[in-house]
Amino acid sequence: MTHQLTRDQARRIVVRAQLLDAERSTDVVGVAEELGAIKIDPTATIAPAEHTILWSRLGSAYDPSVLRKAVETDRLLFEFEGAFRPVSLLPLMLPAMRRWPTHPRSREWLDGNDRFRNEVLARLRAEGPLLASDIPDTAQIARPPDGWSGPNQVVPMLDFLQQQGEVAVAGREGRHRRWDLAERVYPADLPEYEHDEAARLLNERRLQAAGIARQKSPWTPVGEAGEPATIDGIRQKWRVDPxxxxxxxxxxxxxxxxxxxxxxxxxxxxxxxxLFEFDYVLEQFKPKPQRRYGYFAHPILMGDRFVGMLEAEVDRKNELLVVAAVHELLPFDSEEDEMVRAEIVDLAEWLGVDVAD
Known part of the structure; x- marks a missing residue:
């Protein structure tokens, strides 16, 4: 059976799946379980991504120390590819990690640096957990610069070993990752899955987090998970979480x-x-004269529609949340204006600052 949905229904499915409906969640780990991944990013005009993502679901009751405890002490979440993920996903990811890399160039770099690889693992085994800066760069072959990392080969080697399930992030010192052997970070009693079964279950978890996704989407790959659906006015085929x-x-x-x-x-x-008729562009990497809404403006979701962009920044010296502008994509009525202002006050309260006049 193919489900026939309106765009309004599809939007409500997405908003609920992303835990952004009226009823707020109450638990950090529960949010991670539902979303599948909580992005880590240090850009903190308001607060780092991992914290604002959780605040938008949990509200002012969210305490950032709870996230750190869940990752570093309780080991209910783990860091992988720039996001915190629930440990329940790890056994579904391990079969693909054990086959990594599949790209010939990455395989050639690893094979050519076999001695370096073994030296990194040996140092972690003897002294870990360690920062990347604690590990000597003895690479035989260097990767060309990619615009994101410098010439030091320790960081790409650690990233590669993480992709293979050999090492893991044990915690952070500020924004710097501390690395250790995966066997000392990940739980030892994880269930085992064959590759195809793990891939199927992982697609189901992706669809659970998305609610609804294009059947052939490179952005949200869900395979044949869920059930087929069509959406009024959109030609593509979709998969929906039953x-x-x-x-x-x-x-x-x-x-x-x-x-x-x-x-x-x-x-x-x-x-x-x-679904949302929202053509979102992150202006962080645009030259200032080309920005319309600001360096790191936060989209404003009201119900199931994007209605504006919040251009704001925390002034820690003066303990103020400075709101440069609330850009209205759709004109606010008085009630909507009051709702947005109330959320700004709640945000400032969570940040421990006042709203600038």
Missing amino acids: QALAAVERDDGGRVAFLNPYDGLLFDRPRLRD
Whole structure:
């Protein structure tokens, strides 16, 4: 059976799947379980991505120390590829990690640096956990600069070993990762899955987090997970999470949410355009004269529509949240204006600052 949905229904499915409906979540690990990944990024005009993503779901009750405890002490979350993920996903990821890399150039670099690889593992075994700066660069072959990392080959080697499941991030010192052997970071009693079964279950988890996704989307790959669906006015075929369909007719009115530019809801840009009619562009890397809404403006979601952009920055010296502008994509009525202002006050309260006059 193919489900026939309106765009309104599809948007409500997405908002609920992303835990941005009226009823706020209450638990950091529970949010991670539902979202699958919480992006890590240090850009902190307001707060780093991992914290604003959780605040937008949990509200002012969110305490950043709870995230750190879940990652570094309780080991209920782990860091991988620039995001915190629930440990329940790890056994589904390990079969693909054990086959990595599949790209010939990456394989050649690893094979050519076999001695370096063994030296990094030996040092971690003897002295870990360590920062990358604690490990000597003895690479025989250097990777060409990629614009993101410098000439030191320790960081790419650690990233490669993490991709293979050999090493893991044990914690952070400020924004710097501390590395250790994966066997000392990951739980020892994880279930085992064959590669195809793990891939199928991983697609189901991706669809659970998305709610609905294009059947052949490179942004949100879900394979044959869920059930087929069509959306009024859109030609492409979709897959929908059957559990999300149970509450598709329930419209609780939603709430206001400020989304960090690296929030997972914003990742699938084609889906944003199709369902939300929101053509989102991150202006962080644009020259200043070309910016329309500011360096790191946060999209404003109201219910199931994007209505504006919050251009704001924390002034830590004066303990103020300075709101440069609230850019209205759709004109606010008095009630909507009041809702946005109330959310700004809540944001400042969570940050421990006042709103600048």
